[in-house]
Amino acid sequence: MSQFLPILLATLIAGTPLVYAALGELITERAGVLNMGVEGMMVTGAVVAFAVALTTGNLWLGVLAAMVAAGILSLLFSVLAITFRANQVAVGLAMTIFGTSLGSYLGKPFVGMALVLDPSQAAGGFAQLPLVGLIFSAIHPLVWLSWILFAAVWYFLSRTRAGLALRAVGESPTSAHAIGYPVVRIRYLATLFGGAMAGVAGAYMSTVYASLWTEGLIAGRGWIAVALVVFATWRPERCFAGAYLFGGATMAQLFAQSAGIGVPSELMSALPYLATIVVLVLISRDAALMRLSVPASLGKPFDPQG
């Protein structure tokens, strides 16, 4: 038990950015938009959050700034992919190249700096409460906020009218348009939400997970988040569980190293990427399952006149 608890905590810590990014992408994809720019948005979010948190000393201002920055990038994505109907994969790749470079451009002055935040500040007034304060200081607020996000996304998709409209837009934009749903506006909002969540994921990486900014900090987590959505067959509860599965895979390397397992560290570091490939294969090989799960209009531009 004493060995189990640190592993559990580490898995929580490593899985959290994937929860944010993957749930955001899930909403985007359920509206029929394939945003392959998550990685770039995460990088930019991480840098902006770090810079703002470092200069203001306030974590939450950093998170907010990351949401705004990544939101602006996803707005740019939306204009190209939704309004101009450009190829979504191509725009996503461009966004990743752009966001990654923007991050390293803006982050240049901050390389090598460490972020020291008062841990009780993140929890705000809650830290003073008995018991609750203890939980809040043991588990970072951004971690349990991700649980609330999961509950909200699950409830929104399965229990609300707006969630139904979003799913309708992803399945058949033409029918949704005919019923009178504002397809373009819904797709914009879904993409903006996904971008903002990628921003939070990036903010978590630079301000909580690492407390520093360095190139390669995000290291493909944005792509793993996109893969997670496929792995989850576009269902939030599987997405949530999957994020921790991958968090565990990321953490396995650290525990293997401390346990002195004689495997090159690079091989252990490659585990999350290899796991992603294996899991993608296992899910995708069931063609019928994929056909049933994938939002029917995913990646296809919508033309209101056509």
Next chain:
Amino acid sequence: MSIRLEARPQPSRTMIWLSPILAIGLTCCVAMVIFAVAGLNPLSALATFIFTPVTDLYGLGELLIKAAPLVLIAIGLSIGFRAGVWNVGGEGQLIVGVIFGGWLALTYGPGGGPWVLPAMVVGGAIGGALWAAIPALLRTRFNANEILTSLMLNYVAQLWLGYLIFGPWRDPAGFNFPQSEPLAPAALFPTLIEGTRANASILLALVAVGLGWALMSRSFVGFQLKITGLSEGAARYAGFSPSKAVWIGMLAGGLAAGIAGVGEIAGPLGQIFPTASPGYGYAAIIVAFLGRLNPIGILFSGLLMSLLYLSGDVAQMSLGLPSSITGLFQGTLLFFLLTADVLIHYRLRSSTIAAAVVAGSAK
């Protein structure tokens, strides 16, 4: 007033070639804004940025060295892109080419004859193709998305090279720097232009342009690939299997990227570093699109993108900006290109005018 897109009855031929130029012009505008924000004179900074790298013969040599791998990889990728096969694993395939070619160079280079270099090129090609075969197999056999698998393999390849350079391949006389021993002369491309670093690997890129053109414009397979890209159903009906397109597209990209990797270590680097590629595998995606997936177009866009790399170094040295500005402009360029491409298939109409026209015609 809102802007509306109106489908053109036929794709505009002028716009196909005009849109890259439009994109370049708009990127220059963005560049000037960034320079102005950084407190520089926008016009003179842009001039420095564009012209300084190529004012002498040495600079022109550098332009060719950097353009060669970009053109080579982009030609390979474009064959897949034409068929709707999204190989974004060029970076990993290049690195595995470095590993295969590098192994040959380190093992047989010191005592080897003139056969070592050709063997390295073949070895790199095989390495790149094998790495590309993994996503191709997973896609055709298990239906796994090739974008995600080929991307994941980029990280795996990078870690593999890191393991070799930090471990078994580390130069014992290298003062603990993560690098291999310098490659033996037998494992290096000869210099092509005296007084520059331009070497014979540039010729490989030119060969690739020729082969790519022959394959895509003059062969039946190229025709089948294009049809697959336009409509998978039509291709299947005509008896061309989409899996075949995946295999050809992925292997072409892997082969080219693997050779480009050998070109780097046996050319300008002369040694194997963990950072063997400054992101050529990703930049080549932009080169392919900017060149309209056309070999001749790719030749020109490769030169342009190479200039951007050199300009990034200039920006760092004489303008005091981070060299990551190169990637920033690369991304911007691709954004503008994708936006401008809309004009190939659509006309922009403002809806108030359209409404007036409709009202007018109704009278």
